[in-house]
Amino acid sequence: MAKSDIDTIKSVVKAHWPVTTPGAKAKRYVGEFFDLTRRGKKITGKVEGNHGIYTVSLEVKAERLSSACSCYIGAYGNCHHCQALGFTFLQDARAFKATRAKSLKSVRTPEDLNKYLNGVTLEKLLSELKTKGITQKAFAESIGMNSRHLTSVKSCELRNRYYNELGAIKLACLWFLEHIENKK
Numbered sequence: 001m002a003k004s005d006i007d008t009i010k011s012v013v014k015a016h017w018p019v020t021t022p023g024a025k026a027k028r029y030v031g032e033f034f035d036l037t038r039r040g041k042k043i044t045g046k047v048e049g050n051h052g053i054y055t056v057s058l059e060v061k062a063e064r065l066s067s068a069c070s071c072y073i074g075a076y077g078n079c080h081h082c083q084a085l086g087f088t089f090l091q092d093a094r095a096f097k098a099t100r101a102k103s104l105k106s107v108r109t110p111e112d113l114n115k116y117l118n119g120v121t122l123e124k125l126l127s128e129l130k131t132k133g134i135t136q137k138a139f140a141e142s143i144g145m146n147s148r149h150l151t152s153v154k155s156c157e158l159r160n161r162y163y164n165e166l167g168a169i170k171l172a173c174l175w176f177l178e179h180i181e182n183k184k
């Protein structure tokens, strides 16, 4: 029988941190997270750190654990907040509210739109544009945005740091995708 997403996350977390107790720095954050969610094989939570609130996420990609944290040392994951989130999940996976990405077609209300935009990364939308022959550079130029800035917005999202214009750029991508399909 296929493993559930929850069991898969658990076993990959255990393999990534093969210890029975988290390190001292991580320990004080275990169980202290809020806004806990799980979307498929990705879990996210927020925690109050030394310099504000951090967004921490762990995702199973090809049987390996990929992690990200918005704290200053966690850009590429593997900080103590990531370990703490992993142990929080092992302790009580049910505390993580399961959410599903909204499909674009079912978006009707502003809340739906917010759910949809949270469920799709800018990286994914830009790669969809690319399959239609639109480069990131061409897209950036057409909306009057510096291409380097677009790259920064894209990579920051993957590290749980969000620019205010992130949602608006995603909407611009959707507009592009829709209008190019209409030409067919």
Ligand SMILES: [Zn+2]
Pocket (backbone or CB within 6 Å): 054, 069, 070, 071, 072, 073, 074, 079, 080, 081, 082
């Ligand atoms: Zn961190």
